[in-house]
Amino acid sequence: MPSAESSTDRSTSSSTDDTLDLHLPDELTALIDEERAVLARADVPPRAHPGPPSPWTGPDLLDSVAEWGPATGRSDVFRLVPVSIDRDLPLVARWMNDPAVAAFWGLAGPDEIAGAHLRAQLEGDGRSVPCLGVLNGTPMSYWEVYRADLDPIARHYAARPHDTGLHLLIGAVADRGRGFGTALLRTVSDLVLDNRPSCTRVIAEPDIRNTPSVAAFLGAGFRFHAELELPEKRAALMIRDRAHRHLL
Template sequence: MLHLDDGFDLRPAALDDAALVASWMTRPHILPWWEQDWPESRWVEEISRLAAGEHTIPCMTVLDGVELAYVELYRVRYDRLAEYYVWQEHDWGMHLAIGDTSFVGRGLGRRLIRALADALFRADPLCDRVVAEPSVLNVPSVRAFEAAGFVRQAELELPEKRAHLLVRGREA
């Protein structure tokens, strides 16, 4: 378990997290953006696949002992996102889904996003930027990233969505 700023903890997702993640992905505030309302068995496969690779780290975040969110931290240079903007060698990206609805709409998203970005900067001294690419229609997510110090750099036409490229530099 890695202790983050602002009281959050981060740990690698385990196969026994698949049921919880699968249930979160069906929730109305997540489903339209992730479109991964897969059965638990598919999430077992996905977490296993991601954990076995070198590109993406599937994680769970915890606050005060409560499972809060599913997070994917990824190296942009190995991700398809690298095809859509001028990336730097040590850019990191993040995908985030706050699953526990009791935490939604309370400002915890921006706190968690900031804590995750700060942790990436500490973990990788060569990283100067952390990026995210939420849908332009996902206004709550865009607002949370901006409140966490991310700045809109571009609009990207990805295969599944029009997205804002949001970038946070070390100095934010």
């Protein structure tokens, strides 16, 4: 569904500091440094995720996520890097085994549980691309960018063509509950709108019980649209409209 705002949004969003300001307070920078040290001990080099080329070889339903440029704030650079099983599975599985994450993702256990979840996307029909969120060269979050209009969730709301959904997991416990998720969600939803001109809405469906997640979406410019009764959860349908992205 083409949008008249597409070219304007693409040309102005990268220069809007309040949209892409990822400047971190000193204490949060220290926590990122701690996470970098953990990755080093786990034999995952901090700069092992430089970006393309992508491991993805399936149909391109999401406008080449691997080729999306970075979001650059005042002093930080954030990019989405499609997951590689061989490279990233130990890290993703470790995050999934955090009890707070497992309560909502249900992927705790041996690495192969998370591996099967990743492979289902990487070897699927292209409607969902799993990515690492890499901040200043360090992987610090896990994302799924998916075509909501082609997903089973489309049976539960009035989906529009090219609706694009987001799932987010912040890896380090210390990075949660500090407003960091709000900045990330605004940044990544802007990346979607900047790189997918046919997409007029970014959507999400966090568990209604996950009040910190719902609050983060609201702070990032999403609006609460409805409660959805999904097979696996009761969800809050959150929507960020292209037309209102610079107003909220």
